[in-house]
């Protein structure tokens with residue numbers, strides 16, 4: 090399998106090089122040259138299989154020839170052996186034809202663990218084989234950071250620096266990143282940036298585009314701009330659809346969306362042959378994607394802080410991957426659109442480009458009051474089931490979009506992207522119940538924090554990384 094850049098200028102690479110590169114040298118994102126397919130018979134054969142076995146079958150075509158079957162199986166078993174639920178990503182029914190897929194049973198209580206636990210092990214394998222070392226730099230609005238730290242800490246061939254927006258994550262999210270101590274924590278560094286997640290991600294991309302710095306520190310990245318981060322997320326669309334009747338029944342998904350990585354994994358599953366009827370982009374008040382998909386209006390707004398902070402994003406990197414397909418995989422057009430986004434703060438998407446995906450993608454924006462109402466509604470309608478604010482945005486968007494489709498017998502799965510205990514304030518405000526942290530995080534509030542605070546300044550951040558690496 091070869092991977093090509095969405096901007097058309099960087100060399101095509103194999104899987105290993107794509108994973109190590111993170112972002113393409115022309116500033117684009119890597120995507121497979123063509124989509125592998127799963128036949129209806131293969132999908133039917135997944136019924137009753139373990140998550141790990143489906144994961145192997147779904148990921149294999151993307152890595153074949155570079156990661157052996159034996160290594161891939163070992164990576165998958167190691168990654169999901171750490172999950173607190175045997176089904177890895179179980180489904181919970183919350184209404185007629187309405188399900189929630191719990192993606193938060195990994196070590197850091199968010200869906201990021203599903204891919205990050207695989208990615209950490211893949212880095213180890215590849216770097217060991219090449220006798221190489223890398224520096225991973227990541228940007229987080231709250232969840233990618235701790236999942237990445239947990240996946241990379243203690244690995245001898247990588248150091249990790251995570252930038253988060255100062256004061257804009259939940260306390261639990263911040264403490265999960267900044268209290269990591271003890272053996273294996275020596276390679277972990279946290280930086281709070283005075284700015285938004287978009288500023289953090291812009292700094293990250295600027296580092297990738299600074300060729301001498303990129304080479305000097307052997308930069309790699311674990312955000313979903315890295316293809317290897319998105320790939321393992323395709324699996325849970327397949328397992329959940331199969332348990333609801335695929336390939337003989339269509340399924341819809343509602344995805345709390347920020348950087349567009351998770352829902353793009355759903356789009357890949359659809360390209361591979363999974364019968365997905367709808368992919369619902371669920372936005373909080375930062376609704377650029379809802380505007381882009383419904384009205385073709387991709388204009389940046391201010392990043393508004395919300396109670397679902399992981400989705401407080403305007404520059405949604407993976408949308409570039411969808412645009413690449415919408416514009417006939419023409420890298421020059423995508424480059425122009427991205428240049429326009431930088432110079433003019435946005436661009437329009439012609440109706441004719443959106444028409445082919447209108448039947449697949451739907452979108453909904455959910456405000457703060459409705460998010461709280463939805464947490465309460467789900468709690469009251471079930472036997473006290475708690476959802477976090479990101480999941481609530483997904484459930485509400487699904488309820489708004491699905492009315493007609495339920496009548497056709499299409500079930501909807503909302504991706505529960507975070508554990509409710511990561512957002513205790515919002516959950517207890519809505520329901521009066523404070524969700525407890527799992528056992529291994531019980532003492533989180535007593536742990537000592539350590540992080541640097543830096544301005545939104547590339548030179549300062551690069552200088553800080555150099556200085557820390559030299560220590």
Ligand SMILES: Cc1ncc(COP(=O)(O)O)c(C=O)c1O
Nearest residue numbers: 232347348349350351399506507
């Ligand atoms: C809890 C949670 N929900 C939703 C999202 C949005 O996912 P994506 O950025 O892949 O669109 C994130 C961050 O990525 C998250 O941490």
Ligand SMILES: N[C@@H](CCOP(=O)(O)O)C(=O)O
Nearest residue numbers: 229230231232233312313399
């Ligand atoms: N919501 C994310 C933002 C980064 O997204 P990623 O999927 O590109 O890593 C977060 O929680 O950090």
